[in-house]
Amino acid sequence: MAKKLMKGNEAIGEAAIAAGCRHYFAYPITPQTEVAEYLARRMPEVDGVFLQAESEVAASNMLFGAAAAGVRTFTSSSSPGISLMSESISYIAGAQLPVVYINIVRGGPGLGGILPAQSDYFQACKGGGHGDYHLLVLGPSTVQEAVDHVMLAFDLADKYRNPVMVMGDGMIGQMMEPVEFPTEGVAAPPPKPWATVGMRGRPQNLIRSLYLDPDELERNNLELRAKYDAMERDEVRFESYHADEETDVLVVAYGTMARIAKTAIDELRGQGKRIGMLRPITLYPFPRVAIREASSRARAVLVVELSTGQMVEDVEWSAAEGVDIHFFGKTGGNIPAPEDIGDEITKVLEGRARPRTMVPLAEEAS
Amino acid sequence: MTAATIFQRPQSLTERITHYCPGCTHGVIHRLVAESLDELGLRESTVGIAPVGCAVLAYHYFACDFQEAPHGRAPALATGAKRARPDLTVFTYQGDGDLASIGTAELIHAANRGEKFTIIFVNNAIYGMTGGQMAPTTMPGQVTSTSPAGRDVDQVGYPLRVAELVATLRTPSYVERVSVHSPGHIIDAKRAIRQAFAYQKEGRCFSLVEVLSTCPTNWGLTPLASLKWVEENMLPYYPLGLKKSPEDEV
Ligand SMILES: Cc1ncc(C[n+]2csc(CCOP(=O)(O)OP(=O)(O)O)c2C)c(N)n1
Ligand code: SF4
Numbered sequence: 001m002a003k004k005l006m007k008g009n010e011a012i013g014e015a016a017i018a019a020g021c022r023h024y025f026a027y028p029i030t031p032q033t034e035v036a037e038y039l040a041r042r043m044p045e046v047d048g049v050f051l052q053a054e055s056e057v058a059a060s061n062m063l064f065g066a067a068a069a070g071v072r073t074f075t076s077s078s079s080p081g082i083s084l085m086s087e088s089i090s091y092i093a094g095a096q097l098p099v100v101y102i103n104i105v106r107g108g109p110g111l112g113g114i115l116p117a118q119s120d121y122f123q124a125c126k127g128g129g130h131g132d133y134h135l136l137v138l139g140p141s142t143v144q145e146a147v148d149h150v151m152l153a154f155d156l157a158d159k160y161r162n163p164v165m166v167m168g169d170g171m172i173g174q175m176m177e178p179v180e181f182p183t184e185g186v187a188a189p190p191p192k193p194w195a196t197v198g199m200r201g202r203p204q205n206l207i208r209s210l211y212l213d214p215d216e217l218e219r220n221n222l223e224l225r226a227k228y229d230a231m232e233r234d235e236v237r238f239e240s241y242h243a244d245e246e247t248d249v250l251v252v253a254y255g256t257m258a259r260i261a262k263t264a265i266d267e268l269r270g271q272g273k274r275i276g277m278l279r280p281i282t283l284y285p286f287p288r289v290a291i292r293e294a295s296s297r298a299r300a301v302l303v304v305e306l307s308t309g310q311m312v313e314d315v316e317w318s319a320a321e322g323v324d325i326h327f328f329g330k331t332g333g334n335i336p337a338p339e340d341i342g343d344e345i346t347k348v349l350e351g352r353a354r355p356r357t358m359v360p361l362a363e364e365a366s
Numbered sequence: 367m368t369a370a371t372i373f374q375r376p377q378s379l380t381e382r383i384t385h386y387c388p389g390c391t392h393g394v395i396h397r398l399v400a401e402s403l404d405e406l407g408l409r410e411s412t413v414g415i416a417p418v419g420c421a422v423l424a425y426h427y428f429a430c431d432f433q434e435a436p437h438g439r440a441p442a443l444a445t446g447a448k449r450a451r452p453d454l455t456v457f458t459y460q461g462d463g464d465l466a467s468i469g470t471a472e473l474i475h476a477a478n479r480g481e482k483f484t485i486i487f488v489n490n491a492i493y494g495m496t497g498g499q500m501a502p503t504t505m506p507g508q509v510t511s512t513s514p515a516g517r518d519v520d521q522v523g524y525p526l527r528v529a530e531l532v533a534t535l536r537t538p539s540y541v542e543r544v545s546v547h548s549p550g551h552i553i554d555a556k557r558a559i560r561q562a563f564a565y566q567k568e569g570r571c572f573s574l575v576e577v578l579s580t581c582p583t584n585w586g587l588t589p590l591a592s593l594k595w596v597e598e599n600m601l602p603y604y605p606l607g608l609k610k611s612p613e614d615e616v
Pocket of ligand 2: 385386387389390391392420490494495580581582583584
C-alpha cells in the first residue's frame with residue numbers, strides 16, 4: 001500500500017481498523033479528540049461500532065463488556081480520562097481481557113494542561129489502578145510507529161489476554177507524517193473460547209475478578225505474574241542508536257523525546273563526540289538488560305523526559321553499577337529543542353553536571 | 367395413574383445452594399428471571415452481568431454465561447456486550463447501592479441511549495452486602511448502620527424513585543415496578559420480568575424492572591415481618607405498576 005500523509009490521531013484510528021477492530025467507545029478529551037472524530041465517520045463505513053460514552057468510566061467498562069463478548073475493542077483518551085479508566089483497567093487485568101488503550105498524554109497533575117507531556121509513565125507502568133497487575137506499554141516516537149504499535153497492541157492483548165496501552169503525547173497526535181498500513185499478513189484474532197457469548201451447549205463461561213478464597217485469588221495473581229514474566233522474557237523492545245559502541249554519554253529517552261534527542265546526538269557525533277542512545281520501545285516490560293549492557297560501556301547516562309523524572313527511576317535500577325546517572329526534564333508542555341538537549345549532553349561530557357543520585361544522598365548526609 | 371411433573375427447577379438455574387440469608391427474596395427474583403429465560407428459549411444465548419452487592423455471586427446460580435462488573439458499572443458492560451453482539455440476550459442484575467448510587471450515571475445514559483438490554487433492579491432499601499448501610503432508596507426515618515437515628519430527609523433527601531426517574535426519559539423503554547412480598551405479587555412480577563425479556567428478544571427497547579425486595583438480616587426483622595414491612599412501608603412510597611411502555615407515544 002502506498003504511503004499516505006496523515007495526522008497522528010487519525011492514523012491511530014485507521015490503524016485500529018486495519019487491525020480488525022470494529023468496536024470503539026470513548027469520551028472526548030484534548031489532545032486526542034480527533035481519534036473519536038475520525039472514527040465517528042470511519043466506523044460506520046466498515047460496519048463498526050462507534051459510541052460516545054457518558055464518561056471515561058463508562059467507556060472503559062463498555063470495553064470490558066465488549067472484550068468479554070469476544071471482540072477486538074479499544075479506546076483513546078488523555079491523562080485525566082485514563083485516571084477515570086483506571087478502576088476498570090484493574091478489573092480488566094484481573095479478569096484477563098484483551099483491551100487496547102491509547103493514552104495521548106498531556107501535562108498534569110489535575111487538569112494540568114493540554115500540551116505534550118510524559119508525566120503518566122508511573123501511572124501506565126507502575127499501576128494506576130489497584131492490585132498486582134501490569135499493562136503492557138508501548139511508546140511510539142513517530143506516527144508510523146504509532147500505527148505499528150496500535151496494530152501490535154491488538155495482537156499482544158489477544159496473545160496475553162491483558163490490557164495493552166500505547167502511550168504517546170500531543171506531538172504524536174498532532175504531527176502529520178507519511179504512513180503506511182500493512183494490509184497483508186495481518187493475522188486474524190485467535191479464537192476466544194473463553195468469551196461470554198451464550199453457552200450454546202457448552203459449560204458456563206465466566207468473566208470475573210472476584211476470588212473470595214485466598215488460594216484461588218493467589219492462583220489468579222500467580223497466573224498474572226506468569227504472564228508478566230513471559231512478557232519480560234519475550235516482549236522487550238528497544239532501539240539502540242550507537243548504544244552498542246563505547247560512549248561517553250548514553251542518552252536514554254522514549255517517544256518524541258528520543259526523536260528530539262536523536263537530532264542533538266547527530267549534531268554532537270558530527271563533532272566527533274561519542275554519544276549513543278537507548279530508546280525503550282516497550283516501557284513495560286522495561287529493557288533492563290539492554291540498559292545495563294549499554295550503560296556498562298558508557299561513562300555516564302543522561303535520561304531525558306517530559307516530566308520531573310519518572311522513567312529515570314527504572315534506568316537507575318537497571319544501569320550498570322557505578323555509572324553516573326543524570327536527568328534532564330521539561331514539564332508543563334514545554335518541549336526542549338535539540339540544542340537544549342545538546343547543551344545538557346555537553347555539560348555531562350565536560351563534568352559540569354551533577355549526577356542525579358548525588359542530590360538526595362548529599363542532603364541526607366548533612 | 368402415571369405421575370406427572372408439575373413443578374421443577376428452571377433449566378436456567380443451577381442446583382447450587384445459594385448464599386442468600388434465610389427469607390431473603392433475592393432467591394425468588396432469581397427464579398423469576400430463570401423461568402422467563404426458559405420460557406422464551408433464551409438461556410443458551412444469554413449473558414448476565416453481576417453487580418457488586420449480595421448478588422455478586424449470582425453467576426453460580428444462573429446456568430448461563432456471566433460477566434462480573436465493577437460496582438455500579440453493569441449497564442456499561444451490558445452496553446459493550448450488546449453492541450458487540452446484538453444477537454445475545456444481555457441482562458444486568460443490580461442492587462440499589464450498585465444501581466441507584468454509584469452507578470446512576472451508567473444507568474441513566476444506558477436507558478437514555480435506548481440500549482436493548484434488560485435491567486433487573488432489586489430495591490431492598492439498604493446496602494445488604496456491606497452490612498446494612500443507608501442506600502439512596504432507604505425509607506425516611508429508616509434506621510441503618512449509617513443512619514442510626516433514622517434517615518433524615520433534611521440532611522440526605524428523600525429516597526430515589528428509580529422507576530419513575532427512568533420513565534421520564536423520552537427514549538422509548540419498558541419500565542415497571544413490581545414486588546415479591548406475596549404470592550400474587552410474585553406472579554405479577556414474573557409477568558413483568560418476562561415482558562422485559564420479550565421486548566429484548568424482539569430487539570424492541572431498553573427494559574428495567576424494579577423489584578421491591580427484602581433484607582431481613584439488615585432490617586433486623588424475621589422473614590415474615592420483612593414481607594409485611596415491604597407492604598406497609600415501601601409500597602406507599604414506591605407505587606407498583608407500569609411506568610413506561612414502548613407503546614407510549616414519544
Ligand atoms: C468501588 C467500590 N466501593 C464500595 C464497595 C463496597 N460495596 C460492596 S457491595 C456495596 C453495596 C451493595 O448494596 P446494594 O447494591 O444495595 O446490594 P445488596 O447487597 O443490598 O443486594 C458496597 C458499597 C465496592 N465493592 N467497590
Ligand atoms: S444481607 Fe440482605 S440482601 Fe443480602 S442476602 Fe442477606 S438478606 Fe439478602
